[in-house]
Amino acid sequence: MNINLVRNTPTIGATLTLDLAGALRAGSATKRDAIEQVYTALIEHLVVFIEDLVLTPAEQIDFALQFGALDVPHPVYQTLEGCPEIVALENDGDRPPDTNDWHTDLTFRPNPPFMSILYAKQVPKTGGDTLWANLYAIYDALPDHMKTLLQGKSAIHDIGTFRNDFLGPEMDVKAVNQALLDTGSAVHPIIQIHPVTGRTFVYVNPSFTQHIVGLKKSESDRLLRYLYDHANQPEFQVRYHWRPNALALWDNRVTQHYAVADYLPEYRKMHRVTVINDRRSP
Ligand SMILES: O=C(O)CCC(=O)C(=O)O
Numbered sequence: 658m659n660i661n662l663v664r665n666t667p668t669i670g671a672t673l674t675l676d677l678a679g680a681l682r683a684g685s686a687t688k689r690d691a692i693e694q695v696y697t698a699l700i701e702h703l704v705v706f707i708e709d710l711v712l713t714p715a716e717q718i719d720f721a722l723q724f725g726a727l728d729v730p731h732p733v734y735q736t737l738e739g740c741p742e743i744v745a746l747e748n749d750g751d752r753p754p755d756t757n758d759w760h761t762d763l764t765f766r767p768n769p770p771f772m773s774i775l776y777a778k779q780v781p782k783t784g785g786d787t788l789w790a791n792l793y794a795i796y797d798a799l800p801d802h803m804k805t806l807l808q809g810k811s812a813i814h815d816i817g818t819f820r821n822d823f824l825g826p827e828m829d830v831k832a833v834n835q836a837l838l839d840t841g842s843a844v845h846p847i848i849q850i851h852p853v854t855g856r857t858f859v860y861v862n863p864s865f866t867q868h869i870v871g872l873k874k875s876e877s878d879r880l881l882r883y884l885y886d887h888a889n890q891p892e893f894q895v896r897y898h899w900r901p902n903a904l905a906l907w908d909n910r911v912t913q914h915y916a917v918a919d920y921l922p923e924y925r926k927m928h929r930v931t932v933i934n935d936r937r938s939p
């Protein structure tokens with residue numbers, strides 16, 4: 658299958674032009690070939706965009722299943738009726754989003770998901786962009802003494818200020834405590850090696866990383882602040898302006914993202930599927 662690829666930036670992001678809906682329907686060899694090419698682009702460019710794509714929820718699920726098993730249900734967000742694999746992210750003035758902070762999805766789990774696939778159902782007239790950052794590039798640009806300092810260190814991740822989602826108008830502390838028990842926490846090395854590319858990346862994010870193991874709180878806070886400031890440079894990022902029927906998939910192992918909440922009270926609706934494992938990973 659002939660796929661056209663245009664990079665969005667030299668560092669991260671590629672837009673593919675292909676008849677994905679047709680390939681999914683075609684089955685067998687055509688489908689396999691299209692999926693392998695999308696996967697190769699994903700591993701190289703970390704986030705892949707496919708535009709002007711008309712997909713039913715069942716087709717989005719089928720597409721996602723070609724990469725690995727799906728996450729059901731999401732710990733926080735509402736799912737589509739009759740379709741527990743698809744999270745409906747619906748936001749407007751009454752339902753502001755909580756994804757306008759840099760994060761890698763679900764790092765409070767011991768095994769955070771491999772990939773997310775986001776499909777634009779309805780987008781505001783202007784605004785509502787999403788940014789992704791390349792965690793390899795963030796690592797590569799660290800000074801050598803920082804790489805040395807971070808080597809072998811780990812950090813604790815939990816749901817952080819996503820606690821707010823469980824408080825409700827009654828400030829329900831019991832519900833928050835239960836949510837913390839349900840979602841748990843995880844310890845991840847700060848410097849990691851990607852299982853497919855063998856490349857090194859830095860793995861902390863301001864939404865979920867709470868503390869560097871073994872450091873005093875003040876030291877940990879200073880070091881994390883340094884990493885977040887270092888990471889937040891436009892050179893490491895792509896900013897994507899959504900059109901309806903655009904699809905984005907990202908390698909959640911080596912990216913962070915930020916959904917800009919500048920469009921309220923306008924309405925924005927996205928369908929998201931989360932793939933928990935990379936079936937091609939060694
Ligand atoms: O709405 C978006 O653009 C991204 C939201 C998000 O953080 C996610 O789907 O993981």
Ligand SMILES: [Fe+2]
Nearest residue numbers: 756760762914
């Ligand atoms: Fe996210």
